[in-house]
Amino acid sequence: MRRWRRADPWTTRRQVPAGVAILYGSLALLVLSAGMVTELVAGRLAADQAGSMAVAIAVIVGVLLVAVRFHLVGVYHGERGLLIRNVLFSRLLPWREVTGFYPGPTVLSGPGLEGRQWTLCVLTRDGAVETPVQSRGSVLMRQLESLTGPALPAAEFDLVIRRLREAHAAAQAGGGAVVR
Numbered sequence: 001m002r003r004w005r006r007a008d009p010w011t012t013r014r015q016v017p018a019g020v021a022i023l024y025g026s027l028a029l030l031v032l033s034a035g036m037v038t039e040l041v042a043g044r045l046a047a048d049q050a051g052s053m054a055v056a057i058a059v060i061v062g063v064l065l066v067a068v069r070f071h072l073v074g075v076y077h078g079e080r081g082l083l084i085r086n087v088l089f090s091r092l093l094p095w096r097e098v099t100g101f102y103p104g105p106t107v108l109s110g111p112g113l114e115g116r117q118w119t120l121c122v123l124t125r126d127g128a129v130e131t132p133v134q135s136r137g138s139v140l141m142r143q144l145e146s147l148t149g150p151a152l153p154a155a156e157f158d159l160v161i162r163r164l165r166e167a168h169a170a171a172q173a174g175g176g177a178v179v180r
Contacts, residue, residue: 004076018071095171
């Protein structure tokens with residue numbers, strides 16, 4: 001079974017913007033596509049107008065894909081290992097490669113910013129892997145949350161680390177598969 005469980009809790013702060021973007025983007029895509037098809041069938045749409053409408057549809061589809069992807073950013077665990085989802089890519093770390101979890105400092109460029117934010121790091125046999133899950137820090141960091149991933153209160157951040165350690169221990173005890 002390939003069921004992935006989200007390690008970090010879903011926050012309203014992430015669900016609402018992504019949900020609104022998906023809803024309005026879907027409606028805009030539907031209205032624009034229906035209008036384009038109707039005008040093409042009626043013969044009232046010139047070739048240059050169809051091209052600009054097609055570009056608008058492509059932009060809306062791109063925004064929808066990013067909104068859906070943003071909604072899925074986080075760390076997931078399952079039978080096969082850890083799935084780390086960022087906005088642009090995903091990375092699967094098999095349980096046999098994972099050796100531990102720890103909160104590491106987020107590397108930020110700017111005066112006085114380093115060491116103010118913690119990110120969930122996964123220790124592997126090949127080194128550490130930084131995830132998009134962060135512990136909520138200063139006001140500036142909360143503003144950057146929408147660009148990086150979920151920023152959790154300290155208690156929830158600790159809960160994520162505890163959940164992942166438990167899943168890792170269960171996977172090690174079960175020969176690499178999470179037994180529940």
